[in-house]
Amino acid sequence: MGCKWMLQRFRQYLASKHGPEAVETLFSDMDNIFIKSLQSVQKVIISDKHCFELYGYDILIDQDLKPLTGREKRVGGFDLMWNDGPVSREEGAPDLSEMGNFVTNTHLGCVNDRKKQLRQLFRSLQGQKKASS
Structure with a gap:
């Protein structure tokens, strides 16, 4: 179990x-x-x-x-992926998918500061709670 x-x-x-x-x-x-x-x-x-x-x-x-919903870009410091591909690309980045390059919002392979990500998540949750109050 x-x-x-x-x-x-x-x-x-x-x-x-x-x-x-x-x-x-x-x-x-x-x-x-x-x-x-x-x-x-x-x-x-x-x-x-x-x-x-x-x-x-x-x-x-x-x-x-x-x-x-699946429209979130990141959840708790993790990138949301589907069909082995990213959910979205950076805002304003050109669509280069025809050329085989795809500018994404992914942080895979990067050195990620987990504490910083958790602080950002906590702040966004606090903001949501204040907005819904």
């Missing part, structure tokens, strides 16, 4: 920190993600009575128990 929690224990932990209503909303939001994503590929899913397909989801949630 390692350091993984059973789903029920995870729900109990979240409920103790955020309340049962917030947890129910979170799991409802996640259910919608599962349903909508499967509906979007329904026509290409193989339907064969002799086999089955197993799908898994990794969903990141923010401090307010909201699933992340």
Whole structure:
């Protein structure tokens, strides 16, 4: 089992920190993600009575128990990637994708100051809390 929690224990932990209503909303939001994503590929899913397909989801949630949208550029000092490619490129940078070069927002391979990144994340979270108050 390692350091993984059973789903029920995870729900109990979240409920103790955020309340049962917030947890129910979170799991409802996640259910919608599962349903909508499967509906979007329904026509290409193989339907064969002799086999089955197993799908898994990794969903990141923010401090307010909201699933992340995928439009974020970085989360907690990590670059968001999809299909082995970056989510976005630097603002204002020319699109060089036709030439095989792609100017991205990634910091992979760089020496990253983790403490600085965590301070930036903390400041942005504090700003969000103040704006929502």
